[in-house]
Every structure is written in structure tokens, then in C-alpha cells.
Amino acid sequence: MRFINCAKPYNCPVFYIIRADVGQTLKYRYLCPHCHLFYHFCSKIIMQFTISATDTASNARAATFQTAHGAIETPIFMPVGTLGTVKGVHQQELHDAVSAQIILGNTYHLYLRPGLEVLKSAGGLHKFNGWNKPILTDSGGYQVYSLAHRRKITEEGVKFQSHIDGSRHLFTPENVMDIQRTIGADIIMAFDECTPYPCDYTYARKSLGLTHRWLKRCINRFDATQAHYGYPQYLFPIVQGSVYKDLRMKSAEKIASFDRVGNAIGGLSVGEPAEDMYAMTDVVCNILPADKPRYLMGVGTPVNILECIALGIDMFDCVMPTRNARHGMLFTSEGIIHIKNKKWECDFSPIDANCPAPTSQNHSKAYLRHLFKAGELLALQIASLHNLAFYLWLVGEARKQIINGTFYAWKNKMVPRLQTKL
Amino acid sequence: MRFINCAKPYNCPVFYIIRADVGQTLKYRYLCPHCHLFYHFCSKIIMQFTISATDTASNARAATFQTAHGAIETPIFMPVGTLGTVKGVHQQELHDAVSAQIILGNTYHLYLRPGLEVLKSAGGLHKFNGWNKPILTDSGGYQVYSLAHRRKITEEGVKFQSHIDGSRHLFTPENVMDIQRTIGADIIMAFDECTPYPCDYTYARKSLGLTHRWLKRCINRFDATQAHYGYPQYLFPIVQGSVYKDLRMKSAEKIASFDRVGNAIGGLSVGEPAEDMYAMTDVVCNILPADKPRYLMGVGTPVNILECIALGIDMFDCVMPTRNARHGMLFTSEGIIHIKNKKWECDFSPIDANCPAPTSQNHSKAYLRHLFKAGELLALQIASLHNLAFYLWLVGEARKQIINGTFYAWKNKMVPRLQTKL
Numbered sequence: 029m030r031f032i033n034c035a036k037p038y039n040c041p042v043f044y045i046i047r048a049d050v051g052q053t054l055k056y057r058y059l060c061p062h063c064h065l066f067y068h069f070c071s072k073i074i075m076q077f078t079i080s081a082t083d084t085a086s087n088a089r090a091a092t093f094q095t096a097h098g099a100i101e102t103p104i105f106m107p108v109g110t111l112g113t114v115k116g117v118h119q120q121e122l123h124d125a126v127s128a129q130i131i132l133g134n135t136y137h138l139y140l141r142p143g144l145e146v147l148k149s150a151g152g153l154h155k156f157n158g159w160n161k162p163i164l165t166d167s168g169g170y171q172v173y174s175l176a177h178r179r180k181i182t183e184e185g186v187k188f189q190s191h192i193d194g195s196r197h198l199f200t201p202e203n204v205m206d207i208q209r210t211i212g213a214d215i216i217m218a219f220d221e222c223t224p225y226p227c228d229y230t231y232a233r234k235s236l237g238l239t240h241r242w243l244k245r246c247i248n249r250f251d252a253t254q255a256h257y258g259y260p261q262y263l264f265p266i267v268q269g270s271v272y273k274d275l276r277m278k279s280a281e282k283i284a285s286f287d288r289v290g291n292a293i294g295g296l297s298v299g300e301p302a303e304d305m306y307a308m309t310d311v312v313c314n315i316l317p318a319d320k321p322r323y324l325m326g327v328g329t330p331v332n333i334l335e336c337i338a339l340g341i342d343m344f345d346c347v348m349p350t351r352n353a354r355h356g357m358l359f360t361s362e363g364i365i366h367i368k369n370k371k372w373e374c375d376f377s378p379i380d381a382n383c384p385a386p387t388s389q390n391h392s393k394a395y396l397r398h399l400f401k402a403g404e405l406l407a408l409q410i411a412s413l414h415n416l417a418f419y420l421w422l423v424g425e426a427r428k429q430i431i432n433g434t435f436y437a438w439k440n441k442m443v444p445r446l447q448t449k450l
Numbered sequence: 451m452r453f454i455n456c457a458k459p460y461n462c463p464v465f466y467i468i469r470a471d472v473g474q475t476l477k478y479r480y481l482c483p484h485c486h487l488f489y490h491f492c493s494k495i496i497m498q499f500t501i502s503a504t505d506t507a508s509n510a511r512a513a514t515f516q517t518a519h520g521a522i523e524t525p526i527f528m529p530v531g532t533l534g535t536v537k538g539v540h541q542q543e544l545h546d547a548v549s550a551q552i553i554l555g556n557t558y559h560l561y562l563r564p565g566l567e568v569l570k571s572a573g574g575l576h577k578f579n580g581w582n583k584p585i586l587t588d589s590g591g592y593q594v595y596s597l598a599h600r601r602k603i604t605e606e607g608v609k610f611q612s613h614i615d616g617s618r619h620l621f622t623p624e625n626v627m628d629i630q631r632t633i634g635a636d637i638i639m640a641f642d643e644c645t646p647y648p649c650d651y652t653y654a655r656k657s658l659g660l661t662h663r664w665l666k667r668c669i670n671r672f673d674a675t676q677a678h679y680g681y682p683q684y685l686f687p688i689v690q691g692s693v694y695k696d697l698r699m700k701s702a703e704k705i706a707s708f709d710r711v712g713n714a715i716g717g718l719s720v721g722e723p724a725e726d727m728y729a730m731t732d733v734v735c736n737i738l739p740a741d742k743p744r745y746l747m748g749v750g751t752p753v754n755i756l757e758c759i760a761l762g763i764d765m766f767d768c769v770m771p772t773r774n775a776r777h778g779m780l781f782t783s784e785g786i787i788h789i790k791n792k793k794w795e796c797d798f799s800p801i802d803a804n805c806p807a808p809t810s811q812n813h814s815k816a817y818l819r820h821l822f823k824a825g826e827l828l829a830l831q832i833a834s835l836h837n838l839a840f841y842l843w844l845v846g847e848a849r850k851q852i853i854n855g856t857f858y859a860w861k862n863k864m865v866p867r868l869q870t871k872l
Binding site: 111112113114115116117118120137141142145146149150155156157158373374376386387390391392394395398399401402404405406408409410 | 533534535536537538539540542559563564567568571572577578579580795796798808809812813814816817820821823824826827828830831832
């Protein structure tokens with residue numbers, strides 16, 4: 029997809045090509061209907077997803093995904109920035125200490141606060157929050173599903189009440205595309221129903237039909253509308269189907285048939301056993317096209333991430349590193365630490381000497397424990413920064429191991445260590 | 451003051467000189483009673499407080515105060531780090547974005563949490579919290595006074611109950627010196643009674659007597675004990691006397707007579723009118739020696755600080771910039787901002803383009819307002835960082851103006867601007 033703007037004072041995005049093939053050289057002459065001038069341009073559309081290495085012992089791969097806000101090297105973990113901020117972490121820290129390459133925003137939350145008018149006036153979320161690398165927004169499907177008795181699902185969409193003031197709203201596949209256009213994320217997600225766990229087969233099958241019909245409506249709306257801020261956005265459809273293999277296969281085939289830039293797997297990590305998560309991920313990864321990124325939504329622990337990289341997943345997000353950090357649970361290169369425990373009171377060794385965050389190397393476990401016991405804000409800051417930097421370190425190491433051809437053995441060595449309770 | 455260690459394996463601080471005059475060259479031969487070896491050293495004690503410039507139109511001065519953890523350029527504002535952390539601000543941010551030169555710790559709080567055993571094991575507060583510039587600790591006098599019905603003042607000291615678990619403790623002038631030796635601050639404060647406002651003359655006079663008797667006990671204990679961590683500490687006595695000129699004069703004369711490295715003024719900014727604060731500060735500054743730093747405790751607003759610099763104060767501390775920040779009140783170069791107000795909802799101008807903190811330059815008022823409205827941690831982080839960086843910018847500007855000989859006119863121009871409600 030490619031944009032040009034017409035001359036000032038119009039300066040509006042007047043032209044774009046939908047779904048031009050990557051790698052193709054384009055030559056255009058275009059008459060702008062606003063300023064009545066001809067524009068010429070010639071452009072080679074760069075590869076959006078380039079695989080650098082694949083693992084021989086597993087389905088893991090290392091790749092690069094290009095966006096208007098920069099390249100994403102996969103496998104990647106995406107810190108969750110629900111309300112336009114990753115909780116407790118400055119944007120500069122995300123960049124420098126965490127080495128985040130892409131962060132998430134939540135459509136449901138951003139729609140309610142600060143609201144679309146503010147985001148539009150700001151020129152989109154990137155300008156609003158000052159994060160100039162890629163952003164992905166979820167569709168709000170998961171959040172409205174979480175509202176339980178405050179929402180009603182119909183064919184049209186989901187009626188729900190705001191958790192803030194009880195005000196009533198309607199999300200449809202169409203307006204969720206419009207909202208995500210306004211937020212301005214680089215990657216936007218289809219509006220789906222995220223089934224709970226457990227979920228009986230009949231409900232899962234019916235829900236899947238709805239998700240697929242909504243997807244068609246999402247695509248129609250997305251392709252009929254333009255990006256607001258002069259850079260392209262990509263729509264990822266989402267595979268659903270609960271823990272039922274046949275539904276997951278059917279859904280993966282359906283999603284693959286739309287041939288979008290990337291694909292996602294939703295409805296996992298919602299309480300099912302890890303084996304079910306891995307089994308469903310495996311089934312779906314074998315159907316989703318290998319030449320497009322695969323994003324496993326809402327996953328998970330460090331071990332989940334390594335196992336699912338082995339199954340062919342490229343992108344992950346999860347609130348776990350930040351949420352657990354705020355409760356004093358640290359993921360480290362040696363295992364799991366509950367930092368509030370008495371045993372760390374006089375342990376003056378670094379929080380994690382292998383973690384790239386300077387605060388994890390320079391501050392001791394004893395100091396961080398003290399900050400938690402004293403209820404200090406800095407406790408949440410240091411712990412959140414640590415867990416995120418550790419997650420990014422872990423996926424970065426996985427990438428290196430894939431490129432070196434040593435991923436599978438490394439993963440099998442890491443898994444027991446990552447689960448150790450220190 | 452100067453230390454040497456005896457040879458390993460003893461490596462204990464075996465020798466020090468109390469109160470060697472600055473500027474003096476010392477030559478020593480010393481027989482260590484532990485390892486039975488002679489040690490020779492020669493050292494020129496550097497000037498501790500060097501005045502670079504004095505204002506002709508006021509009593510303001512720009513100076514440099516040397517400590518073992520580095521030089522402090524005055525006038526200076528000291529961020530308050532009650533529990534070994536400035537709330538919501540990483541140490542690296544204090545260094546890089548705030549340009550803090552010295553921070554405070556609170557004896558009362560650190561004594562309760564993490565406690566002296568932890569601090570001693572860590573090797574003192576600097577090593578514990580990773581702040582390797584100067585630290586000043588208050589004596590706990592203000593905190594135990596604030597406990598109201600949870601404390602009892604006697605000639606011996608103050609019995610009080612912990613605000614955390616109700617446990618009973620006793621602070622005396624002697625053990626407060628010992629505690630501050632263990633914390634390891636560069637500058638430690640005398641244990642005093644901080645009188646409330648209003649305070650009747652009789653009580654203020656009696657209290658002052660107690661404060662002076664306690665000071666003598668503090669000095670005796672301080673001079674009879676050694677620093678724990680191999681670098682010198684300095685004890686600052688505190689002028690009290692409520693809002694009574696004669697008591698303040700008497701106290702200032704008494705405090706000056708002890709001829710310590712620096713002197714402090716306490717018991718102001720406790721609710722009295724600003725004119726009383728200025729009047730008392732003026733009276734005291736005219737008595738305290740000009741060749742030693744003067745520290746006005748717990749002050750204040752940006753305007754208070756400029757006015758008191760004009761009266762001859764060199765050092766300030768206050769919780770206001772961080773506490774008010776957490777409530778959404780920002781001090782800026784253009785005036786005061788209540789960032790939660792609706793008027794900032796779509797104001798995409800920088801928080802304060804003149805503030806050296808990158809977050810104040812790069813984030814908009816609208817974004818910070820959104821973070822506050824959404825209850826995000828990052829709101830507290832950005833606002834705290836901003837207010838502190840602004841305070842340090844302000845005292846840094848004051849210093850430049852003093853050196854340029856333009857302080858008084860600049861101060862009179864700034865005062866109305868700093869009070870403007872935006």
C-alpha cells in the first residue's frame with residue numbers, strides 16, 4: 029500500500045493502492061481531483077515479511093516484518109500499552125532499556141479514554157504518546173467479552189456498558205475498523221468473539237461462524253477506507269475455534285484464504301491447559317501460510333513463548349510481565365523470583381545480571397524487596413522494566429539461536445531453568 | 451576529616467582526624483594497633499564551601515560545597531527520597547534528567563524500613579539504593595513530631611510508636627547520631643524539636659532550650675564516633691525558635707557558636723504566613739556565618755525558594771514538587787498547571803518546553819492529562835520528573851543569575867510569573 033499527498037494547501041491523502049504486491053516496482057501518473065495537478069511516482073514495494081532463518085528441529089523461524097514505523101525482528105514480544113502507555117515504563121525506557129520494537133494499544137480502552145476526538149486531534153496514537161515505532165491495536169473483542177453481564181452479542185455487533193461510567197456503546201466490525209483507523213496503529217486486528225474456556229462445542233462452532241462473518245465485514249470496511257495519517261495500516265484476521273481441532277483447522281483455512289499481510293490466533297491462554305494451547309497452536313501454524321507473520325494473542329509465560337516459537341509463532345503479547353511485576357513476581361534468566369519474600373532481604377546481588385535493563389543490573393534484590401515492602405512506586409517501575417527487558421531479551425536470544433541453528437537444544441535447556449522457583 | 455585503612459586482612463578504618471581545618475596540609479606517621487605497621491600520608495584538605503559570587507542587590511550567593519560523594523553547586527534544591535527512593539523517579543533519571551546533586555533520606559523511615567541491619571549489611575544507603583552522589587539525612591525530629599499522639603517528648607528524647615505496626619521506639623540525640631552514622635549520609639542533621647505553628651512563646655522558648663541541650667549531646671556523640679564506611683560525614687545543627695525574632699536570634703547565635711561545617715534553619719514552612727518565614731530567615735541568615743552553607747529545611751514553593759535565596763539560603767528540600775506532582779499540580783516556567791483540568795484535553799503543546807527533562811519537552815499536556823484521568827502510573831512518573839527537573843532548573847538559573855550579577859532583577863521578574871495559574 030502506498031500513499032501520496034496532493035499539494036498544499038490541500039495536503040490530503042488523495043491516492044493509495046490497495047494490496048499492491050510486495051517486491052513489485054510501480055510507476056504511476058496521477059491527476060489529483062482536488063488540486064488538479066499531476067503527480068508522478070515510482071516505488072519499489074519492499075518485502076514486508078522476510079524470513080532470515082528457519083530451525084531444522086522445529087518450526088521456529090527468524091524473520092523481519094516491515095512497517096511504516098520501522099522493522100520488527102521476529103520472534104518478538106510486544107509489551108501491552110493498554111491506554112497508550114505501558115504501565116510504569118517511560119517510552120524512552122521501552123526504547124533504550126527494554127529494546128521494544130512494537131507495543132500494543134487497546135481499542136476498547138482508547139475509545140473510552142482519551143476518546144477518538146482527542147486521538148484524531150493529536151494526529152493518531154503515535155503522535156499522542158510519543159512512541160514512534162510500530163503499534164498494534166487489538167479490536168476490543170477480548171475486552172468487551174470480558175465485561176460479562178455488561179455486554180450483549182448479536183449478529184450486528186456487541187452492545188456494552190463502559191466500565192468507567194456505565195455509558196452504553198455498540199461495537200460492530202465496521203466501526204471497530206473505523207476506530208482503529210482513527211487510532212492509527214500500524215497493525216489492526218479484526219473484530220472477533222473470543223470464546224471463554226471451557227466452551228462447549230456447539231457454542232464454539234456457532235461463535236466461529238459469527239467471527240468469520242464479522243471478519244468479512246471487517247475486511248470490506250477496511251479495504252473501502254483509507255488510513256488517516258499518511259502511512260499504511262495492515263489488518264490481521266484472527267483464528268478462533270476454542271480447543272477443538274476441527275474448528276481450529278476450519279478457521280485457519282478460512283483465515284488463510286483471505287491472504288492478508290499477517291494472521292493471528294486468538295482464544296488461547298484463556299484458562300485451558302498448556303498442552304491444549306500448544307496442540308491448537310501447532311494445528312493452526314501448519315495451515316496458516318509460512319510466508320506471513322503469525323501472532324499468538326495474549327501468550328504468555330516465558331516457557332509458553334519458547335514452546336510456541338518452536339511451533340512457528342512470530343509475535344506475542346501478554347500483560348503477564350507487567351501485571352506480575354506489579355505484584356512482585358520477576359521472571360529472570362535463572363528462574364522465578366517472588367521478590368517480597370524474606371529470603372531476599374539481605375541479598376545484595378543484582379536483580380538479574382543477564383537482563384539488559386541497567387536497573388536490573390545495578391539494583392540489588394534487597395533494594396527492590398525494600399521498595400515493595402515500603403509500597404514505593406519505584407518498586408513497580410523497576411520490576412515492570414525488568415520483566416519486559418527480560419521478555420525482550422528472551423525472544424532476542426531465541427532469534428539468535430534460530431539463526432545459529434541451535435534453537436531447539438537451547439529451548440530445551442532453558443525451559444526447566446525458566447520454571448525454577450528461586 | 452581523613453581516613454586510612456590498615457593493611458589487609460584487617461582492612462578496618464583505624465584512623466581519622468576530627469575537624470581538621472580545610473586548606474591545611476597534614477603529614478602523618480601512624481602505627482596501626484591491629485597490623486603493627488607504620489602508615490605515612492600527606493594530604494591537603496580541600497575547601498569545603500567556596501563562594502564564587504555574591505549578589506550586590508541581595509544576600510544571594512553562588513558557592514560550591516565539597517563532599518566525599520562529589521561537589522554540590524549552590525543554591526541547590528534537594529529532592530526528598532524518604533525511604534531511599536525519590537518517589538516515582540529512577541536514580542538514573544535523577545542524575546540525567548533532573549540533574550540532582552544531592553538527595554535526602556529520612557532517618558525515621560529508614561530506621562523502620564528497611565532497618566539498620568539491612569543498611570549496615572549493604573554498606574550504607576548509597577550502596578543500598580545505588581545513588582553515588584551526596585545524601586543528606588534528616589534526624590527524624592520532624593517525623594516523630596508529626597506523629598502527634600503517638601509520641602512523647604522528654605528530656606531524654608522522644609518515645610514513639612511506629613506508624614506501620616505500632617511498635618515502640620526511643621529516639622535520643624545519641625542514638626539518632628548512631629543511626630545516621632549507620633545510614634551513612636554525607637550530611638546528617640542534629641536531633642531537634644520542630645515546633646508547630648501556631649506555637650505560644652513560652653512553649654517555643656522551652657522547646658528551644660531542649661533543642662539546644664539535645665544539640666550539645668548530638669555533637670558530643672557525633673565527635674566521639676567514627677564514620678562507618680570510610681568517608682567523612684558532617685553534622686549540621688538546626689536553628690529553631692518558631693516565629694519569635696528574639697528566640698531565632700538567640701538560637702542562631704548559639705548554633706553559630708558551635709562552628710560546624712554547615713548550619714540549618716528548621717521549624718519554618720509549617721503553616722506560618724510566608725512573611726513570617728521570610729522575616730525569620732532574614733534574621734537568622736544575618737547571624738549564621740557567611741562562610742558556611744545555610745540550609746532552610748522543608749521549603750518550599752518556587753517563589754519561596756527564590757525569595758529565600760535572596761536572603762542568603764544555599765540549600766533547600768521539600769516534598770512539594772513530588773507530592774503535588776502526584777496530585778497533578780505542575781510547576782512550570784510559565785506558571786502553575788493543574789493538569790487534570792478539562793482545558794488541557796486537546797493541548798498538544800509540550801508540558802514545559804523550558805524544562806530540561808526530555809519527558810517534559812516530548813510529551814504534551816494532553817497526553818499527561820490523559821494519563822492522570824486514566825489513573826496510569828506513568829502520570830505520576832512524568833509529573834514527578836517534571837516538577838523536580840523544574841525545581842533544579844530554577845535553582846540552576848538562580849545560580850547563573852547570581853554569577854552574572856543579575857539575580858535580583860531576574861527574581862523580581864520570575865516571582866509573578868511562577869505564581870500565575872495557567
